Amino acid sequence: xxxxxxxxxxxxxxxxxxxxxxxxxxxxxxxxxxxxxxxxxxxxxxxxxxxxxxxxxxxxxxxxxxxxxxxxxxxxxxxxxxxxxxxxxxxxxxxxxxxxxxxxxxxxxxxxxxxxxxxxxxxx
Numbered sequence: 001x002x003x004x005x006x007x008x009x010x011x012x013x014x015x016x017x018x019x020x021x022x023x024x025x026x027x028x029x030x031x032x033x034x035x036x037x038x039x040x041x042x043x044x045x046x047x048x049x050x051x052x053x054x055x056x057x058x059x060x061x062x063x064x065x066x067x068x069x070x071x072x073x074x075x076x077x078x079x080x081x082x083x084x085x086x087x088x089x090x091x092x093x094x095x096x097x098x099x100x101x102x103x104x105x106x107x108x109x110x111x112x113x114x115x116x117x118x119x120x121x122x123x124x
Contacts, residue, residue: 002026002113004034006095009118012085020080020118021072022095029076030054033100035111036069036080038091038120045094047106051078058105063089085122092117 008020022034035050049059049069057069068081082089094117100110 002097004095004097004113004115006093006115006118009093009120011121011123014086014122014124016085016122017081017083018085018120020082020093020095020120021074022078022080022115023072023074024076024078024095024097027076027097028054029071029078031099032097033105033110034078034095034097035100035105037094037096037108038089039094039117040088040091043091045108047108048093049080050100050105052100052102052105060106082120085120087122087124090120090122092119 003025005023033052036048037045039045051069066084072079095115096111097113098111104110
């Protein structure tokens with residue numbers, strides 16, 4: 001059974017950094033896309049970044065240069081390192097996995113298993 005769970009959210013100030021982790025089980029990362037999405041209050045869930053089949057990374061323009069996806073220290077975990085956080089980064093951050101093809105990695109529907117989400121709040 002596939003399972004994902006996020007951790008590491010919290011309250012930070014503008015300009016601070018924060019690391020989120022996504023722990024997975026039941027999958028082999030080289031066969032899946034693992035993506036981070038976020039949803040701010042009153043807004044639609046949006047793509048943030050993806051670790052595609054254990055090799056490539058892609059980012060939304062809004063976070064490129066500030067956020068970095070990498071393999072975590074624990075097995076089958078993927079981290080989202082967020083730097084220079086801004087109040088507009090405030091959202092619930094979700095980790096999701098799916099057998100997405102490259103052209104669909106930014107699409108919510110490409111992912112079959114989602115975590116519960118972790119709140120990130122950036123104060124000004």
